[in-house]
Amino acid sequence: MNSPALSLRHNHFLNGGSALASGIRLPRSISSPFRVRMSLQENGPSVAVVGVTGAVGQEFLSVLSDRNFPYRSIKLLASKRSAGKSMKFEERDYTVEELTEDSFDGIDIALFSAGGSISKKFGPLAAQKGTIVVDNSSAFRMDENVPLVIPEVNPEAMAHVKLGSGKGALIANPNCSTIICLMAVTPLHRRAKVKRMVVSTYQAASGAGAAAMEELVQQTREVLEGKEPTCNIFNQQVPSCDLPSQCSYAFNLFSHNAPIQPNGYNEEEMKLVKETRKIWSDKDVKVTATCIRVPVMRAHAESVNLQFENPLDENTARDILKNAPGIVVVDDRASNRFPTPLEVSNKDDVAVGRVRRDVSQDGDYGLDIFVCGDQIRKGAALNAVQIAEMLL
């Protein structure tokens, strides 16, 4: 990891990016109903962040701070390897502590993003001790006792979880592609009931972690210099890749690296299928998805084809979306201006455009839309912090 690549990642992609973000003028949505304007304060909850050194862990801190999330204390937890590191948060210095079984004593809310196996081991343990765990991994998403929540979509699913009751709980954050898709589709579903949904994704490097983003930068640099691209991250994830040039991510795209299930879908695709059903409490909704990784840094795009039970014309759909929380409509046909991943990077809102009547369906029973959302922010950290805000 050379320093130019690192500084590029930090300056331009992970944390905003002067060159890329400057001048990106995306209208912001109306203030979220979950927004609270407080910060370090005596009567706030005690908070722990698990996996604080990762891409999402870092974004948890940014989002907590941006939204002035009130907290009595904050504990930064990571693996043994990162323990002892010092980290600044809201003008104070903290030391990263090793995650252990004792980490959750006295913790009210824990935000987890350290992978499924850490969540499986420490999530239930923390909940037993009275901590409310908001988990960003897939470990508990399909557990029928664990609510799977997008605050704008199904806040009722976590109505029984109360902060200060002394009872801990697990709440699961949906997968990034599901959050971004359902943020846009749910307002339309409420009006016209989605019967069937065909999704094709254009997913960013960030979903595979900070190291993957790093490798995309490094590979791109190498390809531009005429060198063979380094292929460590995606070499591991695509086991057949024995030659770097075969699995280059720079100037290329590939079927999502999640394992393929017996039905031929990869896990990422089946998350969209299954999580949609759980979040909508609708076992019958039909969903298919094709998930593809594209050489984009931190925001996902999704092409979504919708079939409705009831008619919904495109103008009504656009109006519904304009009034939906957390959604911004970018749909300027005259100047060919629609959502792009770069424009939603580091933004809270999910952008929707290309709203049009599907010419392959009769009448007003079908729509095509194109959606973009920041994978690390609304696709992960922001959604988790919004869940925590609902507990306050």
Place this chain on the structure above:
Amino acid sequence: MNSPALSLRHNHFLNGGSALASGIRLPRSISSPFRVRMSLQENGPSVAVVGVTGAVGQEFLSVLSDRNFPYRSIKLLASKRSAGKSMKFEERDYTVEELTEDSFDGIDIALFSAGGSISKKFGPLAAQKGTIVVDNSSAFRMDENVPLVIPEVNPEAMAHVKLGSGKGALIANPNCSTIICLMAVTPLHRRAKVKRMVVSTYQAASGAGAAAMEELVQQTREVLEGKEPTCNIFNQQVPSCDLPSQCSYAFNLFSHNAPIQPNGYNEEEMKLVKETRKIWSDKDVKVTATCIRVPVMRAHAESVNLQFENPLDENTARDILKNAPGIVVVDDRASNRFPTPLEVSNKDDVAVGRVRRDVSQDGDYGLDIFVCGDQIRKGAALNAVQIAEMLL
């Protein structure tokens, strides 16, 4: 245009690419039935290439040479600006000539790729003089008197066009996305009849021409150096883009730059809808498409969801594809190995994978597939040369 960018483009993307193409081991399809093993020869046709200095024009020459297309003479035509340039073809030196009304005297076959307005002006004129024009522009595709041909799909459409009859003709090459999609879908359509098709594309820079490929390289370089990206090509094509960072193509993607039609679809999408109907001679087939440009150099990818009239299980579908001309199946679930644009770059075959029963449809009436094909080669130059080969 600095020389590193140029050499990168030429070495790595336009003409094969040692670093990128080395080690890419994609199985080649069975020899095309249209392949002919001859070259410069007295009884071959006289050929003209119109737009010879463009990306597709250059590829016409590569493909003619690769396939030993027989020709008595070859004339290289371009705009006044490029006239006088010298160019080597099969070991001989040629001078690029300015395209004029007299250019087609004595020409048997002309391959056009110089934009729609040049085709509209010179195509009918050449045909009147007895030349058979294979036109890569969209100018005549939907003209009911002009056959729109993919040789593997609907060769019968041009059965009435005869070389040596003294009668000229226009034959249209379909749009790149249509060719790549229908190469894969037609063999399945023949078996089970497609009722409805939902396509989302991942389109390469090459579709916007050599200058766009150049700009993608330049922008990527600039972004990696922390500079504002140069935005000339896509600035023109996305008129609203008044700030370079808004229309950066590097590490970004965007809705295809073709103009939006009154129905909300862009022209590129409607080409897929309309050309499919014409090529299959099926006015009733339902097609919808969302066309997106991704930062990939020269091969398109397409996620295609299919609904069939008759049942077709995924194993049968895979077998049909394995035996289809010009198709290679890359569908290794165990090692997560599927088609990528990089692997099909500079290849003739269209690669198909992710063949699976659509879980959103009942029984065996639906499939999802993922398709990749070289935009400049099968998506343009190769298909046109194959059409010319059918005339021999």
